[in-house]
Amino acid sequence: MEEKGVTRRQFIKYAGATAALLGLSQALVPEIARALEEMAASGKPPVLWIQGQNCTGCSVSFLNTNYPDAAEVVLDKLSVRYQPTVMAAAGYQAFGVIEDTAKELAGKYVLVVEGPIPTAEGGEFCTFGLEEGTKDLLGNKVPKDKPIEVWMEQLVPGAAAVIALGNCASFGGIPAANAEVTGTTAVLDVVKKIDKDKPVINVSGCPSHPDWFIGTVLYYLLNGKVPELDRYNRPTMFFGKLIHENCERRASFDAGLFLEDWNDNNPDMKLCLFKMGCKGPVTYADCPTRRWNSAVNWCVGANAPCHGCAEPAFYKDLSPLYEPLPDINFMGINNAETLGWIAAGATAAGIVGHYLYKQLGKKAPEGGEE
Amino acid sequence: MAQIVTIDPVTRIEGHLRIDVEVEDGVVKDAWSSGTMFRGIEMLLKDKHPWDAQQVTERICGVCPLVHGTASSYNLDDAMGVELPDNARLIRNLCLGANFIQSHILHFYHLAALDYVDVTAVLNYAGNNPGLKALKGKIAGLAKANDLYPFMPRYESDDYVSDPEVATTLVGHYVEALEARKKAQEMLSIFYGRMPSFVGTIPGGVTVQPTVSNIAAFRSRLAELRFWIDNVYVQDIMTVAGVPAYSIFFTAGDSGGNYLAYGGFDENSQGTEKFLPSGYILANGVSAVKTFDEQQIIESVKHSWYTEDCEGRQPSDGKTDPDLEKDGAYSFLKAPRYEGKPMEVGPMARMLVLAGLELSGKIPENKQLLVPLIKQLGLDAKVTELVTAGKFGILPRHAMRALECKLLADQMDVWLDQLKPGEPIWDPKGKDIPSDSQGMGLVEGPRGALGHWITISGKKIANYQCVVPTTWNASPRDKEGNRGPIETSLLGLPVPDPENPINVVRCVRSFDPCLACAIHVIHPEHNGVKEFRVV
Numbered sequence: 045m046e047e048k049g050v051t052r053r054q055f056i057k058y059a060g061a062t063a064a065l066l067g068l069s070q071a072l073v074p075e076i077a078r079a080l081e082e083m084a085a086s087g088k089p090p091v092l093w094i095q096g097q098n099c100t101g102c103s104v105s106f107l108n109t110n111y112p113d114a115a116e117v118v119l120d121k122l123s124v125r126y127q128p129t130v131m132a133a134a135g136y137q138a139f140g141v142i143e144d145t146a147k148e149l150a151g152k153y154v155l156v157v158e159g160p161i162p163t164a165e166g167g168e169f170c171t172f173g174l175e176e177g178t179k180d181l182l183g184n185k186v187p188k189d190k191p192i193e194v195w196m197e198q199l200v201p202g203a204a205a206v207i208a209l210g211n212c213a214s215f216g217g218i219p220a221a222n223a224e225v226t227g228t229t230a231v232l233d234v235v236k237k238i239d240k241d242k243p244v245i246n247v248s249g250c251p252s253h254p255d256w257f258i259g260t261v262l263y264y265l266l267n268g269k270v271p272e273l274d275r276y277n278r279p280t281m282f283f284g285k286l287i288h289e290n291c292e293r294r295a296s297f298d299a300g301l302f303l304e305d306w307n308d309n310n311p312d313m314k315l316c317l318f319k320m321g322c323k324g325p326v327t328y329a330d331c332p333t334r335r336w337n338s339a340v341n342w343c344v345g346a347n348a349p350c351h352g353c354a355e356p357a358f359y360k361d362l363s364p365l366y367e368p369l370p371d372i373n374f375m376g377i378n379n380a381e382t383l384g385w386i387a388a389g390a391t392a393a394g395i396v397g398h399y400l401y402k403q404l405g406k407k408a409p410e411g412g413e414e
Numbered sequence: 415m416a417q418i419v420t421i422d423p424v425t426r427i428e429g430h431l432r433i434d435v436e437v438e439d440g441v442v443k444d445a446w447s448s449g450t451m452f453r454g455i456e457m458l459l460k461d462k463h464p465w466d467a468q469q470v471t472e473r474i475c476g477v478c479p480l481v482h483g484t485a486s487s488y489n490l491d492d493a494m495g496v497e498l499p500d501n502a503r504l505i506r507n508l509c510l511g512a513n514f515i516q517s518h519i520l521h522f523y524h525l526a527a528l529d530y531v532d533v534t535a536v537l538n539y540a541g542n543n544p545g546l547k548a549l550k551g552k553i554a555g556l557a558k559a560n561d562l563y564p565f566m567p568r569y570e571s572d573d574y575v576s577d578p579e580v581a582t583t584l585v586g587h588y589v590e591a592l593e594a595r596k597k598a599q600e601m602l603s604i605f606y607g608r609m610p611s612f613v614g615t616i617p618g619g620v621t622v623q624p625t626v627s628n629i630a631a632f633r634s635r636l637a638e639l640r641f642w643i644d645n646v647y648v649q650d651i652m653t654v655a656g657v658p659a660y661s662i663f664f665t666a667g668d669s670g671g672n673y674l675a676y677g678g679f680d681e682n683s684q685g686t687e688k689f690l691p692s693g694y695i696l697a698n699g700v701s702a703v704k705t706f707d708e709q710q711i712i713e714s715v716k717h718s719w720y721t722e723d724c725e726g727r728q729p730s731d732g733k734t735d736p737d738l739e740k741d742g743a744y745s746f747l748k749a750p751r752y753e754g755k756p757m758e759v760g761p762m763a764r765m766l767v768l769a770g771l772e773l774s775g776k777i778p779e780n781k782q783l784l785v786p787l788i789k790q791l792g793l794d795a796k797v798t799e800l801v802t803a804g805k806f807g808i809l810p811r812h813a814m815r816a817l818e819c820k821l822l823a824d825q826m827d828v829w830l831d832q833l834k835p836g837e838p839i840w841d842p843k844g845k846d847i848p849s850d851s852q853g854m855g856l857v858e859g860p861r862g863a864l865g866h867w868i869t870i871s872g873k874k875i876a877n878y879q880c881v882v883p884t885t886w887n888a889s890p891r892d893k894e895g896n897r898g899p900i901e902t903s904l905l906g907l908p909v910p911d912p913e914n915p916i917n918v919v920r921c922v923r924s925f926d927p928c929l930a931c932a933i934h935v936i937h938p939e940h941n942g943v944k945e946f947r948v949v
Contacts, residue, residue: 087559088559088561095430097453098476099428099473099474099475099476099479100428100429100475100476100477101473101475101476101477101479101610101611102476103476104476104477104520104609104610105476105609105610107520107524107592107595107596108596108599108609110596113592113593114592115589115592118564119552119556120552123561123563124563124564125563125564126564127564128423128425128426129425129426129428129524129525130426130524130564131425131426131563131564132425132426132528132533132564132565132566132567132568133425133564133566133567133568133569134421134423134424134425134426134569134919135420135421135422135423135424135915137567137568137569138423138425139423140567141563141567169453170430171422171430172422172423172430173422173423174420174422187420189422189432218453218455218458218470218473219453221458222453222455222457222458225457226453228453250473250611251476251610251611305840305842306616306619306620306621306839306840307838307839307840307842336603336607336608336609337596337599337600337602337603337608337609338596338600340600340603340604340631341603341604341607341608342607342608343607343608343613344607345607346603346605346606346607346608346612346613346614346621346622347614347621347622347623348607348613348614348616348621349613351469351613353611359466359469359470360458363462363463363466364462364463364465364466365463365465365466365469366463366465366466366616367463
């Protein structure tokens with residue numbers, strides 16, 4: 045450890061940060077430190093991080109990680125062999141690393157997929173690297189572009205686990221709103237066709253929160269198993285609770301105090317964004333407590349509605365993003381003000397969430413209600 | 415004998431890019447660039463609520479979402495006829511500026527620097543700086559475990575910066591830069607909620623009131639970043655530019671001498687005055703900056719997979735009628751041209767336009783920014799030499815990006831002073847969707863000139879179009895056979911070893927290409943896309 049330039053003190057601090065990240069008691073720090081030491085001794089797990097129909101937002105979000113910082117994760121905790129946004133290599137050297145890793149470390153590497161897989165037209169909507177084939181250019185024969193779909197067929201069988209990073213990798217997200225053209229397919233669905241028993245973890249969010257991703261990886265490394273997942277394969281430790289239940293503006297919702305004009309907005313009032321289209325009542329994520337960018341702020345904290353970006357329904361089925369959720373009409377109550385007065389307490393919030401889920405044509409995730 | 419060298423993927427950029435170069439006698443003779451990923455962002459916006467456009471288009475790109483969200487807001491403001499309050503204009507400037515800072519730092523250190531610095535030279539560090547010694551220990555650990563990913567493998571070259579002291583300092587700054595760019599994103603999230611995928615700008619204004627406390631939170635981070643930009647980022651650029659082996663890169667990588675800037679960062683509510691001025695330069699006539707007129711933009715498809723009927727149209731009249739079998743076509747990007755000419759956009763274009771306006775006295779001396787900064791840094795002789803030579807290559811592209819970063823960061827402090835807590839941040843007219851309307855939003859992003867256009871019909875989006883920076887820079891040949899700026903910039907570059915085409919990626923990366931932006935389009939064979947234009 046010392047030869048890697050990490051002092052004992054830094055190490056314990058790191059174990060403490062890990063505990064905080066995973067929502068564990070600080071009393072567990074010595075145990076985590078032991079597990080981390082064992083982990084370090086057994087060599088760093090190899091990671092192949094490939095990009096599908098992505099926007100690189102989840103890579104950028106990953107770089108926003110606070111504890112542990114990005115350099116620590118990339119250099120100390122993981123052996124990040126392929127990550128197109130940061131790696132030195134390009135061209136055949138870069139994809140050669142993937143092929144070597146797939147051969148030499150079959151069964152050991154973690155496959156991270158950022159962005160979904162387009163399957164229409166033979167996968168031509170997203171390619172990187174080359175495979176055997178011909179394409180005329182100056183009359184010469186050259187290899188042809190290799191679809192990410194083909195990469196998936198090659199890499200999934202040897203992956204220890206697959207992490208679908210971000211909402212679009214998890215559920216299709218924004219590109220899925222155009223799925224009829226490009227055949228956008230969620231990573232899970234692609235993996236199931238290749239190996240139905242392969243563990244797939246959906247770390248959703250548009251973008252994914254760095255803690256959600258790193259926390260999931262650390263949990264997997266510390267425990268040697270996939271964390272508890274909800275019905276959408278999201279880790280319940282991050283996606284187990286409704287935003288609405290934990291929202292700092294919940295009291296305004298209960299009191300019927302809604303933001304309707306951004307100028308009429310005393311920052312101390314913390315008015316509820318429900319009428320501006322907040323999707324917090326149907327979104328399972330820990331944003332209200334975790335917050336974003338080193339906990340500086342989060343969407344509702346900026347007087348803006350939650351857009352529900354961690355949900356399978358995002359984007360298409362949560363549009364229009366700035367219009368209130370479908371009128372709530374249960375137990376004879378059908379408007380937000382009245383409901384706000386009645387829906388006090390977490391149980392009622394759970395019911396509201398459950399009800400809205402049904403309105404959007406799906407069931408509430410298991411364990412999501414109180 | 416000529417040979418084709420294919421680089422796919424080009425890594426350390428945003429998106430999926432393939433570059434082919436023809437190398438003969440160790441020199442690039444010809445070049446082609448093509449993008450290899452498609453989603454269809456414009457198409458999926460059809461019939462959606464206009465307010466969705468910002469949230470959707472900012473997800474075109476996770477590195478520069480701010481510029482799309484901001485362009486979209488101005489576009490919608492225009493369509494709805496809002497009067498933007500000063501506070502909203504300033505907060506938009508501040509947040510876009512924060513994104514420039516994060517994007518420029520990310521670009522130089524994390525996307526470009528590994529093309530210049532030998533990470534393994536850290537192993538020979540003999541100095542006593544505790545931070546750098548720890549870094550050496552870390553790299554040594556990786557080397558011992560034979561696990562130098564993701565720094566290795568790489569294209570090998572004998573001109574990497576390998577002096578242990580210099581290389582270790584630069585690698586140390588690579589790590590510091592992770593923190594610096596993270597801080598820029600924190601700063602942005604103060605007003606905009608989070609990054610990437612921020613939420614704080616809306617049609618008609620912004621969502622967060624300026625307060626004494628959020629202004630202070632913003633300013634403290636800005637102060638740290640300004641210090642870092644001045645003392646680390648700008649200095650490191652000078653260090654790399656001072657490496658004798660790289661002296662050819664002052665002119666090598668020149669894109670052909672045409673530069674275009676739409677102008678960015680509004681200084682008044684009508685948007686008629688911009689902090690970064692608009693204008694264009696032809697044939698390196700830096701001191702003769704011309705007035706930009708958006709009507710002069712046309713798009714050629716001679717070498718793109720679209721029918722001849724799409725040839726030569728203005729963006730407002732654009733057409734996309736695909737033809738995958740077309741002879742001579744090799745890209746999904748159209749070739750935008752200004753007055754029929756390929757134009758480089760981005761920091762170099764903006765800074766040359768600014769320099770030209772200052773040098774020719776069109777900006778009075780007491781308002782000049784760039785020329786005094788160039789003098790202060792002792793770069794005036796070099797700049798004069800390049801202006802005389804009429805060539806601006808790879809190193810000036812990096813340097814202009816750094817200087818722009820400094821100018822913007824300094825100006826952001828001024829904008830903070832202009833915020834007025836308690837004054838309006840939103841024009842409620844932004845909420846009234848007209849039955850039928852059109853809008854346009856032109857802004858500057860980290861990678862260059864960006865335009866969004868909207869047509870609203872029946873209170874819904876009838877058409878949404880974006881013309882993005884990388885389409886200009888990475889465009890294919892046009893009907894006159896003129897190459898796009900990146901293609902031109904590669905000509906004549908030395909590639910002594912085709913197995914290690916390091917100079918090709920150095921040059922391509924200097925443009926900071928963003929392929930997800932350039933190819934946010936749809937499959938050309940699909941019938942439903944024909945009324946949409948591809949950019």
